[in-house]
Amino acid sequence: MAPKQTKAEKKIAYDEKLCKLLDEYTQILVAAADNVGSKQLQGIRKGLRGDSVVLMGKNTMMKRTVRVHSQNTGNNTILNLIPLLQGNVGLIFTKGDLKEVSEEVAKYKVGAPARVGLVAPIDVVVEPGNTGLDPSQTSFFQVLNIPTKINKGTVEIITPVELIKKGDKVGSSEAALLAKLAIRPFSYGLVIESVYDNGSVFSPEVLDLTEEDLIEKFAVGVSMVMSLSLAISYPTLAAAPHMLINGYKNLLAVAVETEFSFPLADKVKEYLKDPSKFAVAAAPVEAAGAGGSAPAAEKVEEKKEEPAEESDDDLGFGLFD
Incomplete structure (x- = not known):
């Protein structure tokens, strides 16, 4: 029978184990372990066996080990773990998918009676x-x-x-x-409070974001950058196409009202000098939508009312097609 470890030996063994895990794993789930018994923890460890390791311990010991290990290895990113070590928490080191591991941990909950003095987690x-x-x-x-x-x-x-x-x-x-x-x-179990991933710390709610959610948030961000860039006339990749289109429209408006011209403006001026070209351009649309029965003269009159604005939009976007 192996001799029983002393308190000092246990601390050294714990310190070595935590340092080894910090070197081996870059993903850590910080979980609250209030009212979680040892038997329940055994079930969680068994369920996560393979690509994850659950480590419990005193916060002071964990904080000290993280600080010393950071100094010895020069890895300052692990210091981001220290503010997360508050209350009765444990660390789940994993190489698996963070969302899947989080969902697996949530399965291990057990019912518990309402004991006197206990703060109710639910109604x-x-x-x-x-x-x-x-x-x-x-x-x-x-x-x-x-x-x-x-x-x-x-x-x-x-x-x-x-x-x-x-x-x-x-x-x-x-x-x-x-x-x-x-x-x-x-019902009680390990509750994921924070996620540590290669030095970054974020809320577990982030794990529930889908690809569609990320695309939507990215599109909103691009739209805000574009709006701000246009408002302050500062060129960015998001705003550059719109700035070019707006500049083209301004040049086209000046060319239409003056003798100044350039190749694309010449085409617009030709339409303005000979309105019948509008009817020719609109003929395929009329044939598809109304069977070609509407008189061409009426279309000419409609195009003559605001020729510059219609030409701006068509030719402006056609420039980048």
Whole structure:
């Protein structure tokens, strides 16, 4: 039988294990472990076996090891872990997909009774129905102002009752009643609080983002950059095409009103001098939409009203097609 390790030896072994994990893994999930028992942790470790390692320990020991290891290796990014080591937390080192590992951890939750003095993580509502308790137990319900009636020799709750609100401490009467009703209202497990990935720290909600969400957020960001760039006349990749189009439109407007010209403006001026060309250009559209029955003269008159604006849009975007 191997001799029992001393307290100092245990600290050294823990320090070596944590340093080895910090060198081997670049992805770490920081999980709150409140009300999680050793048997439950064994189940979680077994479920994650293969590409993940769960390590628990005192925050002071973990912080000290991270600091010393950072100094010894020159890896300053792991110092971002220190602010996350608050409260009763554990570290899940993994080489797998962060989202999949997070979902696997969430599966290992066990029901727990409402113990006296415990802060309720959720609202506890007692549903109406027969409790199976004999009439001598009505005092519990009366103390908690729960409306009941006697039905076939047993106590029956008449209406739903919000017994405990989230964030409130469980009282002795509430705990006794829930125990009598065999209700285990709470469930506990490791709860992912933060994600560490190659030095970056972010909220676990980020893991739920889909590719469509990222594309949408990126498009919104590009749109904001483009709007700002146009407003302050500062060229960026997002705004450059619009700046070129706007500049082209301004040049075209000047060319139409003056004798100044350039090749693309010459084409617009030809349309303005000979409006019948508008009818020729519009003929395929008329044939497809109305069977070619509308008179060409009417189309000519419509084009003559605002020729410059129509030409600007068509030729402006055609320049970059």
